[in-house]
Amino acid sequence: MNLTIQIAHLYGNIMNTYGDYGNIVALRYYAKMLGIVVNDKIVSLGDPLVADEYDFMLFGGGQDFEEKVLAPDFRQKASIMQEYIENGGPMLAVCGGYQMLGQYFVMSNGEKISGLGVLPHYTVNQANSRFIGNITIKNSQTQETYHGFENHQGRTFLGAGEQPLGEVISGHGNNGEDQSEGVIYQNVFGTYFHGPILTRNGNLAKRLLKIILNRKLPEKDWDTLVDPLPAENF
Template sequence: MTDYNISVAHLYGNLMNTYGDYGNIIALTYYAKQIGVSVNYQLVSLGDHFDNENFDFVLFGGGQDYEETIVAKDLKNKAQQIKQYIENDGPLLAVCGGFQLLGHYMVMANGQKVDGIGVMDHYTTNMHDQKLTVLNDKRLTGNIVIKNNDTDETYHGFENHQGRTFLGAGERALGTVVSGNGNNGMDKTEGVIYRNVYGSYFHGPIFTRNGNLAKRVLATALSRKYPEIDWTDKLNQIETETF
C-alpha cells in the first residue's frame, strides 16, 4: 500500500474511447507509481452519478458521432457536478468529442446540432459551415506540433476531426500551432486551457507522447489533495517517457 493516492473518473470510457484515450490514464498511472502514488480508477457512464468531490482527475475522451449524441443526452444530468468540479479547479483532460461537449454546442458532419453542457465557453461548428472561408469539406487530419505559450513546452500529436472549434471568454489555447491544423485550421490555436481543464484534439494519446504535460497535470491533482508536498519537484526528478 502507498501512503498517497488519487481517484480518477473516466467519463463514458466505454463509449468515448475510439482512439485509445484511456492511454492517458495509463501514462498518468505510470508517473504516479514512480513517486509512490496509487491511482484508483472509476468508469462513470450512462446513468451513473458523478460527484465532483470524489475525484482528483477526470478524463473525458472522444468518440464517433453516434456515441456522442447518446452521451450528450446523459451528460446533462451530470452538468452541474461537472461545472462545480471545474470551477473548484479540478484537473480535467477532455479530448476531441469530450472537449466539444463541454462547450455550448457541436455540429456534426451531417449538420445535426448537438447541445453541449456549456460549462466552458467554446463552440464547435463543422467543415461545411459557409462562414468559414478555408478548409471546407476537409477533415483536419495528420501529425501536429504546438507550442504552449505559458510554459514554452512543445507538444506532439495526431489530429483527426471534422469539427471546427472556436474558443470563448476566459479560455486560452493549449498551444499555438507550429505545424498542422489545430482547433479550426484558421486561427492557429490548438486545444484549450480553462482553470485546470485541458482540452485537445490530440489522439495518440496526448499524455503518452508528452510526459511533461502528464506530469504537470498529475502535480496539480496531487497538490490539491496533499498541498504540504512539493509534487512538481518530485516529478521533475523522474525521467519523462515517450510511450
C-alpha cells in the first residue's frame, strides 16, 4: 500500500521533555504492519503551519519556561488550529500541549498564560506540589482501560462539550477532584499520560490510526484492517 501519514509534531524541538515522541514511534509501528509509512515534521517557533498538509498532529509536554515561550507563537496559529480541529483533524495533545489548547494555564510560579482558546478547558496550578505516579483510567464508552504515568503541576478542568478520555481508577487525572482524565473533543485527544500513552495502550493507538486513515482514505474498510493488528497493552 503506497500510503503515507504526515504528522505535524508541534514544537517538538522544545516540548520534548517526557518521552512524548514515543507516540509517533508507536503509530509508525502499527502503520508499518499495514505497509503504511509515517513521516513526522517539526513545526515550531516561527514556522508556518499549513494544516492541510497533515493527517495528524502531536503536541507533547515540556517545561513551564518553554511552554511560556511558545504560547504567543501558537496563539498566532489559533484560527488555523480551530479550523483543523472543527473539521475533525486528528490530534494527540499531551500535558503542556493539552493545556495549551485550552483557555489559559497558570504556571507553578502563579503566572497566568493565555492558551489557544480553541477548547473550553482551563488549567490552574497547585502550590509546591505535583501529581506524580502511575495512573490507570477507564473509558466508559469503549470499556477500554489505559495505563500511564502522570507528572504534572497543572490541574485542568473540562468545559462544555468536552468528554474526558477516561475516569480515574487509580492516580490523580486532570485535577485530582472530579475523577476525569484527559479530554476527547471531535478527533482531539488530550491527556496527562506519559509512558507514552500510545506505546502502552495499543488499543488507543489503533483507534487513532483508524480515525486518521478513515479520514484520509474513507473508501477503504480500515476497521477490518486495523482491528486484528496485535496490540501492546500494559
